[in-house]
Amino acid sequence: MKFETVITAEKSGRIDIRELLRYKDLIWLFVKRDFVVRYKQTILGPLWAIIQPLLTTIVFNLLFGNLARLTTADSAAAEGAFIPGFLFYLSGTICWSYFSQTVTGTANTFINNHRILGKVYFPRLVMPVSGSISNMISFGIRFAMFLCVWAYFVLVKGSGIHLSAYAALLPLLLLQLMLMSMGFGLIIASVTIKYRDMMHLMEFGMQLWHYGTPVAYGLSLIPARYMGLYMLNPVTMVIVTFRYAFFGSGYFNAGYYALSWAVTLAALALGLSLFKRVERTFMDTI
């Protein structure tokens, strides 16, 4: 007698992508639900997606630009080029907020959804995948706002910034951002099941991580001898390359870019394998 589905006690380390694809309708519905629910009963609706980074940018501009006068240049060569501070902080902020939202959302997957996960089976990866997609939609809204501000500075103010060839990397950058956010999120989610301490650690950790990423300052602030260490943070190259793409000057290093991909894929692989290990029995401990 042959059966279609066989459940055994042994753990299998394989991620079943085909199964995940069969649930694409569910992924899509979760994305839609997230989006609808997030803005229902708010007066401003999706506008909230842009208000938040806009306010952050204004504060950063005042704090780090006008008061602390931190450099906004990513390389010594770009020191001369004038980049509008507002645009500089906005670009970093929208990338960073996607990263931090997705990491936090993915990390809380099991805890926030344990009711539904405890009642019905579907591939558990559906949750983090749909979460990162719906955050990508918010990112899209913010990116559109960024483009408007950017166009204003280019066309009206005539600042010296311009698009560079690195803009072609944009899809790759977004994909990388998505994969690394999920990777780190999955690692935290898997560990949180056993140790709730991680949740508190994560809040604090994300804040530190923010300081370790060139969001509020330019890369040229980092001394050259620490650069290798600094570049282990994969978010850095994404943000720096993003800025190069839209400002026409900045920093790019193929070696470090490859390193950031290596870290991204390693995090993803580790995240997936940990997730795979805990997903079958996490309901017993949560």
Next chain:
Amino acid sequence: MEDTIIRFENVSKQYRLGMIGGTTLREELQRFGARLRHQEDPTAKIGQSLYTEGLKSGDTFWALRDIDLEIARGETLGIIGRNGAGKSTLLKLLCRITAPTTGTISYNGRIASMLEVGTGFHGELTGRENIYLNGAILGMSRAETDAKIDDIIEFSECGAFIDTPVKRYSSGMYVKLAFSVAAFLDAEIMIMDEVLAVGDAAFQQKCLRRMKDLAGQEHRTVLYVSHILPTVSELCSRCIVLDRGRVTYDGATQDAIDYYLEHELAGRTFIDYTDLSRPVNYLRRPVRLLRAELTDRDSSVFYDSEPLLLRMDIRFQEDCDGASFRLEIRTAEGRPVATSPLEGFLSGRAGEEKTILLRYDIPGLVPGRYETKFTFYYRREDDSTDNLECVDGIAFEKKLLRERQLRWDTGHWGNIRLDAPKLLELGPAKN
């Protein structure tokens, strides 16, 4: 068996007691420290089940043990058993919510589970949106839901409100909608865990009929877990009885129910608490219950106004002055019914052991199954209670010997029948 659709082979599920509930790094370290000093685990929790007594944390507890089961296509299988017998665990394994510790479960086709209605419903979404969402959660594609949506809406009787957010629905409508989605899913295997306990009687009947039709005409396989035995006998052709993780009976529904009523409900009259692990805040309290017994009977069934005789052996862990005891009675569903305290009678020196014999007269308790809690406590200065020992007690059943009696509506009237009033006057109206 030919045309087997589900097969359980040697399936067991083990829970580690201390692991139920999350752990923190600190607890882990405490546990490790306690293990080094060979002490009782301070983070141990008492499981919900009646069967976890005598277990320490780190001890393992088998929720299911060596289950071998074959279910044929088109069969309607009822699963009955006491709380904690492993019914829900069995379904959870089949639904892949958690994985078995040993053994293999195989099945063909899709499973639609209705483990709890409204799972995955979101209050802000409309009924229609929730149908799509719930359908997708249960594994339906958008096209499949499209094809079924009219049937679903019609069956749910929610047509007029289908484009209203479900947070405005009454709980009855919620249930109807959720059931309808699952009932129209093209799944070969349908699983229901007491969903019918909610919703109005007419809808319950409609659901039972629908499930029966699905099994009879379309050859779907239905697994049904319920405490409501009449619905089990109405729906199911075959029934298994679970007790402490094992299948103790497997056969025709009526025989299984008879077996269950005879063997399982009779229950135990004795519990040994000596090895029970207590929550950390009860570890060093003065009074510890060692054993409890309902004396002079071999079943825990009480008839009419028979008194309940409770004997308890206790040990004083510290000197104790004027402790009290209370018996709490709850329904099988856990709803409190009544409590009887006996105050300030218990004193002793550390290390001393005593036996207590109590007699409870409970003529007002209406027929039914009851669970108890045994609690020793101090009455504080401000008349509040400070619990010293608090354990699940012995469950019992109250029955009436009289053949005909007023049918008691416990849902509205409660579980206590107060003494009839003294009729002082009844005559022609005088005004």
